[in-house]
Amino acid sequence: MKESTWVGLDVHAQSITAAILxxxxxxxxxxxxxxxxxxxxxxxxxxxQRAPVRACYEASGAGFVLHRVLAAEGxxxxxxxxxxxxxxxxxxxxxxxxxxxNLARLYRSGHLTPVHVPSLEQEALRRLLRLRYTYQCGCTAxxxxxxxxLRSHGHVFAEGKTLWTKTHRRWLTRLxxxxxxxxHTALAAELEHLEYxxxxxxxxxxxxxxxxxxxxxRHHVDALCCLRGVKTLTAMILLAEIGDARRFRSxxxxxxxxxxxxxxxxxxxxxxxxxxxxAGNGHVRRVLVEAAWNNRxxxxxxxxxxxxxxxxxxxxxxxxxxxxxxxxKKFWRLDYRKHRHVAITAVARELCGFVWAVLNATPQTEQxxxxx
Numbered sequence: 001m002k003e004s005t006w007v008g009l010d011v012h013a014q015s016i017t018a019a020i021l022x023x024x025x026x027x028x029x030x031x032x033x034x035x036x037x038x039x040x041x042x043x044x045x046x047x048x049q050r051a052p053v054r055a056c057y058e059a060s061g062a063g064f065v066l067h068r069v070l071a072a073e074g075x076x077x078x079x080x081x082x083x084x085x086x087x088x089x090x091x092x093x094x095x096x097x098x099x100x101x102n103l104a105r106l107y108r109s110g111h112l113t114p115v116h117v118p119s120l121e122q123e124a125l126r127r128l129l130r131l132r133y134t135y136q137c138g139c140t141a142x143x144x145x146x147x148x149x150l151r152s153h154g155h156v157f158a159e160g161k162t163l164w165t166k167t168h169r170r171w172l173t174r175l176x177x178x179x180x181x182x183x184h185t186a187l188a189a190e191l192e193h194l195e196y197x198x199x200x201x202x203x204x205x206x207x208x209x210x211x212x213x214x215x216x217x218r219h220h221v222d223a224l225c226c227l228r229g230v231k232t233l234t235a236m237i238l239l240a241e242i243g244d245a246r247r248f249r250s251x252x253x254x255x256x257x258x259x260x261x262x263x264x265x266x267x268x269x270x271x272x273x274x275x276x277x278x279a280g281n282g283h284v285r286r287v288l289v290e291a292a293w294n295n296r297x298x299x300x301x302x303x304x305x306x307x308x309x310x311x312x313x314x315x316x317x318x319x320x321x322x323x324x325x326x327x328x329k330k331f332w333r334l335d336y337r338k339h340r341h342v343a344i345t346a347v348a349r350e351l352c353g354f355v356w357a358v359l360n361a362t363p364q365t366e367q368x369x370x371x372x
Contacts, residue, residue, distance in 0.1 A: 003022075003023045004051055004052045004053070004054050005020060005021070005022045005023075005047050005048075005051045005052065005054070006020075006021040006054055006055075006104050006107055006108040007019065007020050007021075007044075007047070007053060007055035007104060008028070008055070008056060008057070008099075008100045008101065008104030008105075008107060009055055009056065009057035009066070009100060010057065010096040010097075010099045010100040010103070011057045011058070011060065011062045012035065012062070012096070013035055013062065014035045015032060015033065015034060015035055015096070016032075016035060016066075017030065017031070017032050017096040017099070017100045018030070018031045018032075018033065018040075018043060018100060019097075019100035019103065019104040020047065020104070021104045021105065021108055022050070023051075028100075028101050028104050028105070030100060031043065032096075032097075037065075037066065037069050040066065040069070040070070041069070041070075041073060044070065044073065048075065052076070053075055053076065054076045054077075055076065055077045056077065056078045056079070056080050056103055056112060056114070057077075057079060057080065057103065058099075058103070059079045059082060059115050060082070063123075064079060064117050064118070064123070067079050067117055068117075068120075078107075078112075078114040079114060079115050079117055080103065080107075080112045080113065080114055080115070081112075081115045083279070084112070085103075085106065085112060086106060086111055116243060116247065119243075121216075122240055122243055125211065125236070125240045126240045126241065128204065128207065128208065129208065129236060129237050129240055130283065131204065132205070132208065132233075133283070135197050135200050135201045135204065136201060139197045139201060142190060142193055142197060143163075143164060143194065146172075146187070146190045146191070149183075149186060149187065149190070150175070150187070155175060172187075172191065176191065205233070208232065208233060208236055209232055211236065212235070212236050217236065217239055220235070220239050220359065221235040221239070222311075223312060223313070223316045223359075223361070224238060224239075224355065224358055224359075225308045226308055226316055226317060226319075226320035227320050227323055227324075227351070227354060227358065228291075228294050228295055228302075228305060228320075228324050228327070229290070229291030229293070229294030229295055229351070230291050230355075233287075234287045234290075234291055237283060237284060237287050238284060238287070241281050241283055241284045242254070242284070242355075242359070245355075245356055245359035245360055246360065250356075251352065251353035251356040251357065252353075254353070254355070254356045255349050255352045255353065256277075256280070257281065258280045258281050258284050258285045258288065258352060259276055259278040259279045259280035259281070259285055260285060260288070260345070260348060260349040261276060261349070262275065262277070263276065263277050276345060276349075288348040288351055288352055289344060289345065291351060292327070292344050292345075292347040292351055293344060295323075295328055295331055295347055295351070296328070296331045296332070296335075296344075296347075297328070298328065305324070313361065315361045316358055316361050319354060319357045319358050319361060320358070322354075323350075323354040326350070327347050327350060327351060327354075330343075330346065330347055330350060331343050331344070331346075331347050334347075
């Protein structure tokens, strides 16, 4: 059997630098190509005539386009996690050529960690969900600007205690009609911008609900909604970011993937654990923490949860009931002796384990069909 040819690729929009290691060679051959993927195909066809080709490149803004193109041609290509690439402390040089050579050498020695490559549909769903969050942040920032602008000019809402209710919005409409000059223009522009953002967010919510009711996702969304604090939006974010839950061997592996496990600096007889690592997917970590806040309430009879659990598999309902009681007790046990945010983070970490259990309670045939 011929020895493999190892290729490290440094990918940019306008150029691709390839470092080629054939057999036991120590010094790779470096070739610089344009961003045309057809030229990359030609290079791999030429290399594959001599030996099997194994290639890799760093995950970046280039996405997974090159990986999918090479995989469609039948070539082995992996996308590498940039944060897990070994780096020497004294090396302060960084060029496309050096990066490609370093990738080729480390990939041949087995010191690189590949990332999970999502399907096209899964990646598109991620974009939609993250765009929805961007618009949500825009709505929040616009509301804060409006409140600060009016407060600095002495206009304080006194008809209620809560802002952005129907009463508060009617007050803003009346105030907009009463004001004149630059303040009127500024307030009108901000209110129109807020209306646009909220309209777009509503459109995104409608589309997300429509995808959630489709056969590939409906079964998993209904199962995840059995957990307290998890609704359609949260369930869709979990499914889009996790993909196939069976690729995680245990709940702890999923917790580490989302950066919810504590950091550790132990030496000798001293065990020292710090805050969570936050290494991994921040989108899911955010929604898990938000969902964890709902588990601080007493785990009694809940009509809405009972309706969600109707018709679900008994295993899924049993997991949800166990989570409902266990997370409530865990929060108040930790809240008594630690900061509330620490308690919520611990609840979010354990909730992540129950999410893994719910997804793995699905029959493998159905789960594989849903992730295709």
